[in-house]
Amino acid sequence: MQKIKLITFDLDDTFWDIGPVIINAELSTRKWLEEKVGEVDWGNMESFLALRKDLAEKDPSLYWDLGKLRREIFRVKLAPVTSDENELKELVEESFNYFLDKRHEIIFYDGVIEALEDLATRYDLGVLTNGNADINKLNIGEYFKFSVSSVDVKSNKPDKGHFQKALDLSGCDANEVLHIGDHQINDVVGALDSGMKAIWFNKDKVDWEQKLSKPAEISNWYNYKIIDEMA
Numbered sequence: 001m002q003k004i005k006l007i008t009f010d011l012d013d014t015f016w017d018i019g020p021v022i023i024n025a026e027l028s029t030r031k032w033l034e035e036k037v038g039e040v041d042w043g044n045m046e047s048f049l050a051l052r053k054d055l056a057e058k059d060p061s062l063y064w065d066l067g068k069l070r071r072e073i074f075r076v077k078l079a080p081v082t083s084d085e086n087e088l089k090e091l092v093e094e095s096f097n098y099f100l101d102k103r104h105e106i107i108f109y110d111g112v113i114e115a116l117e118d119l120a121t122r123y124d125l126g127v128l129t130n131g132n133a134d135i136n137k138l139n140i141g142e143y144f145k146f147s148v149s150s151v152d153v154k155s156n157k158p159d160k161g162h163f164q165k166a167l168d169l170s171g172c173d174a175n176e177v178l179h180i181g182d183h184q185i186n187d188v189v190g191a192l193d194s195g196m197k198a199i200w201f202n203k204d205k206v207d208w209e210q211k212l213s214k215p216a217e218i219s220n221w222y223n224y225k226i227i228d229e230m231a
């Protein structure tokens with residue numbers, strides 16, 4: 001069996017729970033902004049989703065550039081509070097930066113850091129994320145040789161972009177790479193389709209719903225040693 005040289009990881013919902021982080025980031029950015037500019041009409045969830053869809057249809061790069069998408073949304077929502085284009089630009093940038101800081105207020109799942117620390121002594125590690133978390137802002141940058149985001153490859157997993165970039169950066173063959181992530185399609189099917197090995201991070205122990213047979217899985221970061229059995 002081919003030896004594993006590189007392990008790549010997803011971030012959101014693999015190293016931490018992202019849902020509450022985004023909700024908190026969203027709400028605290030709104031609160032912070034309203035203290036600055038007064039009431040803003042944020043609309044309901046339905047109108048938010050409709051706006052997002054509308055913006056992405058006009059500019060398809062917003063499907064993979066979440067930062068740009070979020071700035072565009074702030075721009076639309078804040079346009080009524082100022083007629084000064086420079087002020088609007090500044091507000092959008094400040095709002096986005098505030099949001100991004102809050103987006104990094106994550107709580108690692110138990111065992112993540114210990115697992116990374118240990119694995120980094122035996123394998124090269126990399127990050128393949130569709131989101132915009134920055135490993136260097138989270139003090140885990142030292143464990144990784146590289147981090148690839150959707151903006152870097154202008155596409156989202158499960159498309160080949162992230163996986164191909166990992167091969168390009170590492171010089172590994174696909175069968176020397178193991179990818180670990182929570183998403184059945186974006187992570188597991190994407191990696192297997194690219195010829196890599198995969199471990200499904202299945203924290204909530206839900207059912208496997210894909211046609212491909214279920215790969216090895218772990219439900220917490222104390223079980224990561226099965227990697228060595230695959231290697």
Ligand SMILES: [Mg+2]
Pocket residue numbers: 010011012013014181182183
């Ligand atoms: Mg994920």
